[in-house]
Amino acid sequence: MELARKWVQLVIAMLTNGYWGFPVTKTIYQGPLKVVCSPGLNCYSCPAATTYCPLGALQQLMMTLRFNLENAQYFLGWYVLGCIGVVGAFLGRLVCGWACPFGFFQELLHKIPSRKFAVPRPLRYIKFGLLLFFVFLLPLLVVNDFGLGNPWFCKYICPAGTLEAGLPLLWLQPDLRKTVGLLFYNKLAILVFFMGWSVVASRPFCRVACPLGAFYALFTRVRLVKLQLDQEKCTRCEACHHVCPMGVKFNESPDDFECITCLACMDRACKFDAISLTVGGIPLRAGDVRKPVATKIP
Amino acid sequence: MRKKKPLQKLPFIVLMFFLILFLAGVISGEPSRVLEQSWQICLSCIGIG
Numbered sequence: 001m002e003l004a005r006k007w008v009q010l011v012i013a014m015l016t017n018g019y020w021g022f023p024v025t026k027t028i029y030q031g032p033l034k035v036v037c038s039p040g041l042n043c044y045s046c047p048a049a050t051t052y053c054p055l056g057a058l059q060q061l062m063m064t065l066r067f068n069l070e071n072a073q074y075f076l077g078w079y080v081l082g083c084i085g086v087v088g089a090f091l092g093r094l095v096c097g098w099a100c101p102f103g104f105f106q107e108l109l110h111k112i113p114s115r116k117f118a119v120p121r122p123l124r125y126i127k128f129g130l131l132l133f134f135v136f137l138l139p140l141l142v143v144n145d146f147g148l149g150n151p152w153f154c155k156y157i158c159p160a161g162t163l164e165a166g167l168p169l170l171w172l173q174p175d176l177r178k179t180v181g182l183l184f185y186n187k188l189a190i191l192v193f194f195m196g197w198s199v200v201a202s203r204p205f206c207r208v209a210c211p212l213g214a215f216y217a218l219f220t221r222v223r224l225v226k227l228q229l230d231q232e233k234c235t236r237c238e239a240c241h242h243v244c245p246m247g248v249k250f251n252e253s254p255d256d257f258e259c260i261t262c263l264a265c266m267d268r269a270c271k272f273d274a275i276s277l278t279v280g281g282i283p284l285r286a287g288d289v290r291k292p293v294a295t296k297i298p
Numbered sequence: 299m300r301k302k303k304p305l306q307k308l309p310f311i312v313l314m315f316f317l318i319l320f321l322a323g324v325i326s327g328e329p330s331r332v333l334e335q336s337w338q339i340c341l342s343c344i345g346i347g
Contacts, residue, residue: 027339034336035329044336045344052336056343060335075331079323085316089309154343166344179346187345224309281306 001267005098010213012040013101015050017164020046020156025173037083039091040100043154043210047172054084055135055212056154056161062139070147084215092223096206097260102160103206107135107245109198118247119201123208124258132155153211155183159191202245207258217257225279227261229254233274234248240265240275250275 016038019029028047038044038051043054047114061077087095096103105197110116134153143149154161166184170176199203206213221228229251240250243265246258250265266275276283323329 028337030337032333035333043344045339045341056340057332057335059343060340074326075328076326077323077328078319078326079328079332082316082318082320082323086313086320089313151340151343154340155345158344161344165339166346169339169341169344169346176341176346179341184345218318219312222308222312224313262328280309281304 001263005262006104009101009104009107012099013104014103016040016042017046017048018050019048020024022168022172033229034106037080038089039087039095041102041158041160041210042100043158043161043165045161046292047168047170049164054080054087054215055158056151058084058135059139059154061152062136063143063151065140066143066149067147084212088216088219090224091216092219092226092261093213093257093259094223094225095216095260096210096213097262100206100212102163102210103203105163106155106194106203106205109195110202110245112199114199117201118209121247127214128174128217130209131214135211155185155245157190157209158197159187159194159205162187162191202247206260207246220257220259221255224279225261227254227259227263227266228276228278228283230274230276230282233272235274237271239269239271243269 019031019112022028027148031050033050034044034052036051037057038049039054041055041057042049042051042053044052057080058077060081061075064075065077082093093151130153134157138152139149141149144151162184166187170180194205194209227250234251236251238249238251241250244250244259245262245264246260248256248259248265250256252258261277263277266277
């Protein structure tokens, strides 16, 4: 199952970044697919990106909302909210585990041999603050004389944007190098920090700072596809604690908002069929025979 | 005998709500707006310029 997940991650990363004509054109993809929402964090200023980033589009919506309304343009963002809402209501944070290129990148970094550490649990609430302030409130409320705001998360924090768009564009368009300043170096430092942290800890950006993960986490209890615990079969052996890349203690909190439904607990840890994948509460794999081989992830 | 689990309705209601929101966005012409934005390189968005 883990190998299948890696393949799905790779295929989705290639599909959402499938424009390989950029070394010739020296610019980003400008075709009709850009109307499609990328399920995971994937900067749409990336030269290879074929889809739009839901977080970037949300901020664009918030930062232009006042200007649009004052000019009688009623773009209220229903399309973007509807897109990520449908994905969230259907899959929730399963997207983080299976369809996010930046999550995949962190998992690859974590494979570099080194001493591994846990991510302190209280830090996981930071991402909700980033979602509220950097994606919704600051772009909406801090505006210039024309009523236009800034994409605060993209501009000041997003390491995926630096990796996928900032660095490749500087390579493709040498003229841009003259405009690089403190803002870019600050973002580069954030990228290097999370890359280093990803080597020694599992998915630190997803757990601490990803506003898209925070948005999908809001659907944890109401999403259609989720893991379910059968309390009668669970022996409290805690095998599921040791394999979770997000630090979830599944048998203690089966509705934990950090669960990315990577299926490691169901597939590699639980020997008693206590964990099942469900759609609308109906188990998909009840009664399957599995041979679990537990490997510990700190 | 295994007890049959009931189908949860709430996930479908939430899904339908966002599906309606999505369709309302399509009808009001928002996709062209999104396309217009995503075709441009937002330099300030990526910390350049």
